[in-house]
Amino acid sequence: MAITNGGSLNSVPAPLQQALSSNYIDFTAQATAGWTQQYLPDLMEKEAEVFGNRTISGFLSQVGAEESMTADQVVWSEQGRLHLSYIATMTHVSQKVDTTAGGTITIVSDIDGNTSTNVYSDNDHGIRVNDMLLLADANTTVQGVVTAVAADTGRISVGFYGANTATAAGITETTASALRVLVFGSEYAKGTNGRVGQNEPQFTSFSNKPIILKDKYAVSGSDASAVGWVEISGEEGQSGYLWYLKASSDTKARFADYVEMAMIESISGTPGSTLLDSELYGAAGNTFGTEGLFAAIEARGNMSNGITGVPAQDLAEFDAILAEFDRQGAIEENMMFINRATALAIDDMLASMNSYGEGGTSYGVFENDEDMALNLGFSGFRRGSYDFYKSDWKYLNDFSTRGSINAMNTVGAIRGVMIPAGVTSVYDQNLGKNLKRPFLHVRYRSSQTDNRKMKSWVTGSVGAVTSDLDAMEIHMLSERCLIVQGANNFMLLN
Numbered sequence: 001m002a003i004t005n006g007g008s009l010n011s012v013p014a015p016l017q018q019a020l021s022s023n024y025i026d027f028t029a030q031a032t033a034g035w036t037q038q039y040l041p042d043l044m045e046k047e048a049e050v051f052g053n054r055t056i057s058g059f060l061s062q063v064g065a066e067e068s069m070t071a072d073q074v075v076w077s078e079q080g081r082l083h084l085s086y087i088a089t090m091t092h093v094s095q096k097v098d099t100t101a102g103g104t105i106t107i108v109s110d111i112d113g114n115t116s117t118n119v120y121s122d123n124d125h126g127i128r129v130n131d132m133l134l135l136a137d138a139n140t141t142v143q144g145v146v147t148a149v150a151a152d153t154g155r156i157s158v159g160f161y162g163a164n165t166a167t168a169a170g171i172t173e174t175t176a177s178a179l180r181v182l183v184f185g186s187e188y189a190k191g192t193n194g195r196v197g198q199n200e201p202q203f204t205s206f207s208n209k210p211i212i213l214k215d216k217y218a219v220s221g222s223d224a225s226a227v228g229w230v231e232i233s234g235e236e237g238q239s240g241y242l243w244y245l246k247a248s249s250d251t252k253a254r255f256a257d258y259v260e261m262a263m264i265e266s267i268s269g270t271p272g273s274t275l276l277d278s279e280l281y282g283a284a285g286n287t288f289g290t291e292g293l294f295a296a297i298e299a300r301g302n303m304s305n306g307i308t309g310v311p312a313q314d315l316a317e318f319d320a321i322l323a324e325f326d327r328q329g330a331i332e333e334n335m336m337f338i339n340r341a342t343a344l345a346i347d348d349m350l351a352s353m354n355s356y357g358e359g360g361t362s363y364g365v366f367e368n369d370e371d372m373a374l375n376l377g378f379s380g381f382r383r384g385s386y387d388f389y390k391s392d393w394k395y396l397n398d399f400s401t402r403g404s405i406n407a408m409n410t411v412g413a414i415r416g417v418m419i420p421a422g423v424t425s426v427y428d429q430n431l432g433k434n435l436k437r438p439f440l441h442v443r444y445r446s447s448q449t450d451n452r453k454m455k456s457w458v459t460g461s462v463g464a465v466t467s468d469l470d471a472m473e474i475h476m477l478s479e480r481c482l483i484v485q486g487a488n489n490f491m492l493l494n
Contacts, residue, residue, distance in 0.1 A: 056257050056260070057256045057260040060442060066442045067441055070445070076483065078486060080201065085110070087181075088156075089179060090171060106153075131183045132184055133158060135180070140169075209287060210480050211290045213255070217247060219248070219462070224244050224472055259478050263482040267290075304494075328489050334419065338415055338493065346378065378390065440483070443481055454476075457474075458472060
């Protein structure tokens, strides 16, 4: 029996001890040029981690908590302000401001600018007869007492201390943006009756709904049993030479990032406005989407784009932020999660507070010699009564995430976010009681039957057999939403 060798036999003996192209393995052009690689390369089996830690998840775990729910919607209410302060207009400033002279004060909105049609009729503004008021325009501040409140329009009549007319008292402005009204007490004459009417606590209800996120990885049975020549590694701790382990773990890590990114970037859809109604829920009119962190701050919080519209990281901007926080909840401790440029600018701002900063780094005292390694970064600072703790946010820096979006659209780029530390007290309408919760927390769907916080299951015939499919499919699912409570205490830097 004759043995016929194949035309592409891997080992061809050479008659002499020579390094020939016919007896060495070709790693570069084997299919076309044959054995052209003269020497066996030094194979580095370990996969190089050239991008470091590629995941960005972990932000929400630092600043919030997670809690289960069983409903399709989360509804919560937030307390209103305790004191009565409004924006108003005044008519007939040259007259005595009471019903006999025809002069009245019309409340336009509360101090946060919230208003709607007829919202302040029928005494909805909370000001009552005999209330003592501070009235302020751009020129003066005067005191007065409410003499009447119209039941149909809510317009207020005021008498002044020491003056018969608004003009004599010093009030000249009648525009809505110029007049402020503050209730600071009440005064009654001797022998008079008590209060007429009462004020009820005001609160505002908010809601959000979870979204369903899914992902999947699949590998055939043959590929699952194949051993590669590269030793894999990854953020999920995978190791060995089975390539599908890396692919599946990378899919899980990417899905975990998607879950967090969705809680940050998502917005709520408007029913009936797009084709997504039918695409996502099968029937027009259903709600879709969810309110993420950025959307919540843009809708109910504060935004800073620097002084005079130019993004800057100087004391002037922070003083403006402090003034706004004073008007809100005055939470003293705040965490800043910012991009690299903003972090460096804040470091430069704090370094410039050193009188020697502009002329060079000072050294020579307290054993701070010139060979000492310098720390030119700052982890936080205190301004006024507020503490700010600074942290780089990889999500805003990484060019595979928000970093590339910010580089493309510099006008709408997000420099960072300020989040208040601590907890807030809110009324949970599902439980029917007040609860203490972090300002940020994630609600995920869960019951005794199914926990959808971060669900994963395997189907196919590889490993545990669940079907006749010659493959392994790894399914991932999460159903959750982000709750932003007290968004008026947040600041978005853009």
